[in-house]
Amino acid sequence: MTSSCLWASSAAPDVQATALQADRAVDVLIVGAGFTGCAAALSLALRGVRVAVLEAKTVGWGASGRTGGQVIPGLKYDPDELEAMFGAELGARMVQAAGAVGDEVFGLIERHAIDCDAQRKGWLQPAYSTRSLDLALQRCDSWQRRGANVGAVDRSRMAQLLGTDHYLGGWEDRRAGHVQPLSYVRGLALAAQRAGAEIYINSPALSLSQQGAKWQVACAQGAVVAAQVLIATNGYTDGLWPGLRRTVVPMMSYQAATVPIAAALGQSILPEGHAASDTRRLLWYFRRDAHGRLIMGGRGPYREDQGADDDQHVRTAVNRLFPQLRNTPFEFHWAGRVAMTQDHIPHLNQLEQGLWAALGYNGRGVGMATLLGRLLADLACGVPAKDIPFPVTSMRPIVGYPFTRLVARALTNYYRLRDTLEAR
Numbered sequence: 001m002t003s004s005c006l007w008a009s010s011a012a013p014d015v016q017a018t019a020l021q022a023d024r025a026v027d028v029l030i031v032g033a034g035f036t037g038c039a040a041a042l043s044l045a046l047r048g049v050r051v052a053v054l055e056a057k058t059v060g061w062g063a064s065g066r067t068g069g070q071v072i073p074g075l076k077y078d079p080d081e082l083e084a085m086f087g088a089e090l091g092a093r094m095v096q097a098a099g100a101v102g103d104e105v106f107g108l109i110e111r112h113a114i115d116c117d118a119q120r121k122g123w124l125q126p127a128y129s130t131r132s133l134d135l136a137l138q139r140c141d142s143w144q145r146r147g148a149n150v151g152a153v154d155r156s157r158m159a160q161l162l163g164t165d166h167y168l169g170g171w172e173d174r175r176a177g178h179v180q181p182l183s184y185v186r187g188l189a190l191a192a193q194r195a196g197a198e199i200y201i202n203s204p205a206l207s208l209s210q211q212g213a214k215w216q217v218a219c220a221q222g223a224v225v226a227a228q229v230l231i232a233t234n235g236y237t238d239g240l241w242p243g244l245r246r247t248v249v250p251m252m253s254y255q256a257a258t259v260p261i262a263a264a265l266g267q268s269i270l271p272e273g274h275a276a277s278d279t280r281r282l283l284w285y286f287r288r289d290a291h292g293r294l295i296m297g298g299r300g301p302y303r304e305d306q307g308a309d310d311d312q313h314v315r316t317a318v319n320r321l322f323p324q325l326r327n328t329p330f331e332f333h334w335a336g337r338v339a340m341t342q343d344h345i346p347h348l349n350q351l352e353q354g355l356w357a358a359l360g361y362n363g364r365g366v367g368m369a370t371l372l373g374r375l376l377a378d379l380a381c382g383v384p385a386k387d388i389p390f391p392v393t394s395m396r397p398i399v400g401y402p403f404t405r406l407v408a409r410a411l412t413n414y415y416r417l418r419d420t421l422e423a424r
């Protein structure tokens with residue numbers, strides 16, 4: 001079984017970095033070099049803060065270098081729901097911030113000239129059932145009432161924009177787009193380095209302890225002392241801070257990319273360059289890449305090591321949506337951990353004085369991790385939590401965590417059944 005990630009084959013060059021080999025002292029230390037950690041590092045370095053990043057493997061090795069690269073504004077909940085859940089004031093600021101992640105991501109790409117095949121051509125959420133169509137149109141309406149650049153898409157227009165008549169219609173978010181995610185995260189890291197951030201790769205943070213008013217993070221060959229520490233490890237969170245790992249449930253998401261599709265065969269597929277993820281509970285998400293491949297994603301088995309033999313789910317999706325690609329082979333297969341939270345909201349946690357974490361993006365991390373990375377930087381610079389457009393909470397490990405895997409498996413089967421029944 002082999003796993004090969006499309007993004008690694010076509011990414012911008014990796015940043016120059018080495019392992020931590022000596023003791024360092026900085027103002028802020030970040031653990032994890034994905035979107036969260038690199039966006040935080042860039043934001044801090046631009047403010048003149050002395051910042052270092054420790055990454056266990058390489059920049060973007062986690063979910064950031066493996067995502068679908070879809071930049072999707074908003075959270076699982078609709079704006080109306082968020083305002084009901086968090087109150088009119090904080091709820092409205094969350095809606096505004098989550099709705100603006102496209103500006104956040106594409107703004108950074110433009111300002112720092114990040115070469116990452118960035119395309120801001122919108123995102124489609126096609127509905128596979130009448131019930132989910134109603135919900136999708138409600139969501140669209142909820143954004144539209146707030147002036148967002150979104151619109152309902154009827155059945156025939158959806159068929160035209162996707163290149164398949166599988167769906168009943170849906171909506172389009174024109175604030176959205178897609179990026180080559182490994183190039184994007186490398187670009188953030190490079191911009192952070194240029195602004196003065198220190199990035200250390202192959203440097204797992206092994207322990208975290210308090211040293212007077214400061215924190216010390218030890219690696220194999222050196223330690224970093226910092227006034228503030230930001231943990232940005234998402235679905236790859238380990239035991240560095242007791243209990244943090246138990247605040248998210250890592251679920252495997254699997255993607256496969258076809259060989260580049262000849263124009264005659266592929267010209268009707270996503271002809272206007274949209275990204276798409278459908279309304280299934282176990283959703284199918286898809287887009288084209290800069291070389292004309294179709295990338296299809298969906299749930300994967302629970303194993304870490306997934307490769308060509310695990311493509312059944314995405315092969316089914318491709319064959320159903322685009323039967324003309326039935327004989328078009330996949331060239332790349334890969335998978336990674338999506339960090340789910342129990343409340344379906346990303347978490348911005350204060351763990352202790354000067355110790356913060358952001359994680360649990362529920363599959364919306366390209367935009368949201370970029371945003372929460374900047375918000376972590378704000379917190380580290382002393383911006384009061386009440387001025388952050390997102391709830392800053394204490395860590396709440398999931399009760400009965402050892403059983404969450406079992407529950408997740410049961411839920412996956414239940415969702416599959418409901419998706420099937422609802423599609424009838």
Ligand SMILES: Cc1cc2nc3c(=O)[nH]c(=O)nc-3n(C[C@H](O)[C@H](O)[C@H](O)COP(=O)(O)OP(=O)(O)OC[C@H]3O[C@@H](n4cnc5c(N)ncnc54)[C@H](O)[C@@H]3O)c2cc1C
Binds near residue numbers: 034071206339
């Ligand atoms: C297959 C897949 C497809 C996805 N598709 C999309 C999509 O299309 N759109 C979207 O918005 N979101 C998508 N997501 C979700 C998104 O990729 C993530 O939410 C986002 O990348 C999280 O970024 P991050 O920086 O918080 O974490 P990560 O990118 O996972 O980075 C965490 C890093 O922390 C490091 N680390 C862990 N422990 C330590 C330690 N002790 N010391 C040092 N380093 C450590 C890890 O090595 C890792 O590199 C997808 C995810 C997957 C897996």
